[in-house]
Amino acid sequence: MKHAYWERVVYYSTKGLKAIAIVFVVAIVTYIVFPYREGYLATNYKVPITIYDRNGMVLMEITGDKKGLSQYVDMKGVPSEFIELLLFSEDRNFYHHWGISIKGIARSLYQNLKEMRIVSGGSTITQQLIKSKKEIIHNTVISKLAEIIEAIRLECHFSKQEILQAYLNEIYLGNNIYGFEKAALVYFDKHLSQCDLLEQAFLISMVKAPEKYNPYQNPDTIVKLARMLLDRASQSYLKLTPMQKDAYRNKKIHLQYSENNVCAPLFCLYALSKARELFPNKDITKIYTTLDAPLYKDILAIVRNSLSILKDKNALHASMVIIDNKTMEIIAMIGSIDFFDYGKGQIDATLIKKQAASTMKPFAYALALDKGIFHTSSILPDVYTQFYSKVGNYIPKNFSQSYHGPVRLAKALGCSYNIPAVYVTSKIGIVPFYNFLRSIGFDSINRSPSFYGLGMVLGNAEVTLMELANAYTIFPRGGIYSQANAIQKVVDASGKEYVVSPRKGITVLKPSTCYLISHILSEYKYKVEAFGLHSAIHFPFPFAAKTGTSKDFKDNFVAGYNSKITCAAWVGNLYNETLDNLPAVSGAGIVLKNVLVNLWDKGFSFENFTNAEKEIKSIKICLLSGLPATSWCPQTEYELYALYNLPKGLCNWHSHGKTTVPAEYAGWAAKKHYNVSQKSDIRIVFPKNGAAFKIDTTIRKSLQAIPLRVASTQKEIWWFVDGHCIGKGCEIVWQLQQGNHVICAQADKHKDYVNIVVLE
Incomplete structure (x- = not known):
């Protein structure tokens, strides 16, 4: 009986597996014969998007579906010897297979089993095209099977010429470049049709590993591979004279290391993303941006030169944003100093979230002045201070690790003292300050106010350089916030223009407040005690500036403005390494000063700040x-x-x-x-009389306490709550208890009282 039972199990299992296999095969066949959408291989690159600067200068041409550099080339314009060399290198049986090479798959399977990992793909040109279109980066068994099926499907619906045409324009060739034509223009400053045999072989040799064989990092390696390719080809189909062989064996490759055929590529990609946000359903073919290309090129050269001086401090990267205050147009945006840097050149540092440190302080001081909490000469305490919070006491320290006693507000801001800034924020309130920052475009500050706490004023919340520059425009614009714009107009495939109107601004500060902040940040008398007489932020013309150095010298920030422009700069290291004790005034401050002095030398007007x-x-x-x-x-x-x-x-x-x-x-x-002062030998500093506190039921009560702090000339201070002695000292901690309480501080015959309420 048992034997018969297992026979039935095997019988029905076999039938079930056969049925599944049939369904699977039918599904694959159905998928293969299902047609592609019209123009699948052509439309995305035949009509590139051209991006212009504000004066009509072409900045870049980019494919519609690739976020990179490209330029369409027709098969008719490609030399026949290039096609032959490409097929010899990548797919010798291209015209004789149905999308896959059985020999290639068998060879790669053997190599992968031998190495016990995927080291070879055995891909045909059709498969490589599928990888490019599907953006497959890492090979897996599943992705390889899907690639094979898709390659067969592609061959069923398109001719060999159409597939090869698409491949020539789609293949990735490093440094954010797609297609052989654009690669030839960028690397050699010539069209593909003008390249000689060695240059053609050079480009083809990059196909297998474009990042590994980056021409700007390993040019000699690629030249060696190119010569080996030509040697193999000459032994097969390529008939070369001895003179021609000597020519490519001895010829040197002259790479173009500048952005000859593209200007401000990271800005162009940013503008493209903004255009798609504004016009999501339009077939955009032209984007006219706000960028001033000549200004961008001048500033890029200055930033590069400035950064070369700072390399010994491990400052390898920099970025900058300049905004026209009147129009709120971005006239310069440097995301990286070298787009073609293999390491981090294609990372737009203006959009990376970083801790902007002390550059956030002017916003707190402005809000305090605007609300009338303080005036410009209000005395702020720069002494050892503990600030109460739900998660414990916050004890800020100054950059210099010293205290300055009573400090006027204007001087505290100019010298960038930390303790007074935290004190000001504590008087404003964390929530109002948080809401203010959100209202002026700091969308990156998206956690709860309590998550950041009072440290927001010292820049513990991560923001982007673009957000910082945009926010600083409220000061020269008299308290009006508006989002900066990168686009003037776009044109669709039908030729219709869509003009981008300036965004309506909102008033966030009084004009008088903005003038006072500008006065403090531009008058060097407020800064000299902290920064000395020869600081980089001491300008020979009116310009308000504030620097910020993040914890452990990880990042340098500076933001500043005059009546015409607002500028923000970052200097740091995108490898997440610290700078070598480089403060912002000596890093980002130097970069900013060099840029501004260059503008001044060229006649740019730096006018005095005006006020009503x-x-x-x-x-x-x-x-x-x-x-x-x-x-x-x-x-x-x-x-x-x-x-x-x-x-x-x-x-x-x-x-x-x-x-x-x-x-x-x-x-x-x-x-x-x-x-x-002996007027009062004892005075309770915290809590204030009439203060109210609330017990958070989500936090253990043992963690919810407040400091009791006194100012006194007496050494021995006793504390009482509701008549019960709870300890002694100039400052102690008392655990919150629900109810109304009378707190008393006593020293000899002197006493001070406050009344507080604790809610639950």
């Missing part, structure tokens, strides 16, 4: 207290203010030749030999 005189007032202040000066103040200068936000009272830090500062600056005052 009725909105700004100048007041003589004390440099230490930031308050309107009295006759007792030893150092004074005039400061600018918005009329709605003026300092109140007079300086009370100087009197009868003595200097007395508030108690929270006691440590700093001791080094300066200043007196400390």
Whole structure:
């Protein structure tokens, strides 16, 4: 019985497998005979998209479906000897097979089994074309089977000439180049029809591994392969005289190392993507961009030269964006200094997310001024400070690892001190600051405000250089934000033009606020204490600039503007390596200064920043207290203010030749030999009276605490909550408890109280 049972199992299993095999074969045959859409091999490259600069100069021609360089060539314009050499190298039985080579597959199967990995594909020209069109990068068993089926299908529906025509224009030849015609133009600065035998063999030898055999990295290797190919061909079908053989054996290849046939390729790819976003259903054939090609070329040369000086600091890459403030058009955009660099040249660094560091600070100061939270000479504490957060205390430090005591707002921004910037942001609030950054185009900041915390002002949120440049335009534009544009118009296949209108702007800041920020960032007196007299951001013309150095010297940023243009630059290393102790002022700052000085030398106008005189007032202040000066103040200068936000009272830090500062600056005052205010021997600094806190039910209660901080000249401070002693010290941590609480700080006979509420 058991024997009969297993016979039935085998019988029905065999029938089932046969049925599956029949269905599988029928499905494959049905797929093979199913026709392609009309023009499958031709339409994508016969009508290339031509991209122009703002003056009508051709920047690049690009295929419709490839994000790379290409130029269509008809079979009639290709030398017959090139076709013969190509077929000899890649597919000798091209005219005699149905898309696949049984010998080639058998040979590659043997080699792969021998190496126990895929080392050979045995692909025909038809299969290579399929790989290119399907963008197959890595061979697998499944992808190889699909490639074989697709190759047979292609041969069923198209002639050999059509397949070869497509192959000549589709094949990838390194450095983002598609097709032999464009490769000849880029590498040799000549058409394919003008190439000699060695140059033709050179291009054909790149087909097997275009990235490995990059001509800009391994030219000698490819020349050697090209000569070997010609040697094999001469022993087979190619009849050469001894003189011709000597010619290609001794001839040198002269590669073109400049972008002779393409200008601003990464910008062109960016403009193409934007055109497709704006006109997704249009058959675009021409794109007229906002780029100024001569300006781009000048700036590219300057950036390259500047970066060559910084290479010993491991600064290998740079990028830059320049925007016309009036039209909001991108007039220059350098994504990389060498598009044909095999390593990282085709990565657009203007669109990569990086931590922009201190270049984010002006946005916080601007928001604080705009809301009237502070004025330009408000005193900010640059002392050891802990800021409470849900995940623990945040203790920022300055770049110099030192403290500067009481600092005026304008000086704190100019010198780029970290602690005052965090203090300002804490007064604004994390959520309002986050919302403001989002409103001025920082779409990359897309996590919750609590994820970034107060560190947003120090640039811990990753943004792109394009976003940074775009956001900085709000200052020269009087507080109006609008998205920068790369396109003026496009033309479709029918010749119809579509003009891109300027985007409508939104008001995000008052004009007076923007003028004050511009004044601070352009007046070097606010920066000299931190950056010295001979800094790269000390310009001989009006220009507001702010630098930023990310943690561990990974990235350099600088952003700046005058009334006409806004410019942002990045210097760094796309291999994710740190720079060799290179601060932004000595890296990206140098790049920016060299570009601006070049523009200045060529007559570019750098005008003074203008303001509505009725909105700004100048007041003589004390440099230490930031308050309107009295006759007792030893150092004074005039400061600018918005009329709605003026300092109140007079300086009370100087009197009868003595200097007395508030108690929270006691440590700093001791080094300066200043007196400390005795009006109140004890004052609770945090929390403020009337403050409200909320317990987050998603976080363990043991992790939810706030610092209790006091300013006092006394050494021994005792803390009480609702009459119960909870500890002693100038600063302690208290775990939140629901309810209304009275907090008391006591030192000898002196006490200070605050009332707070904790919600749940």
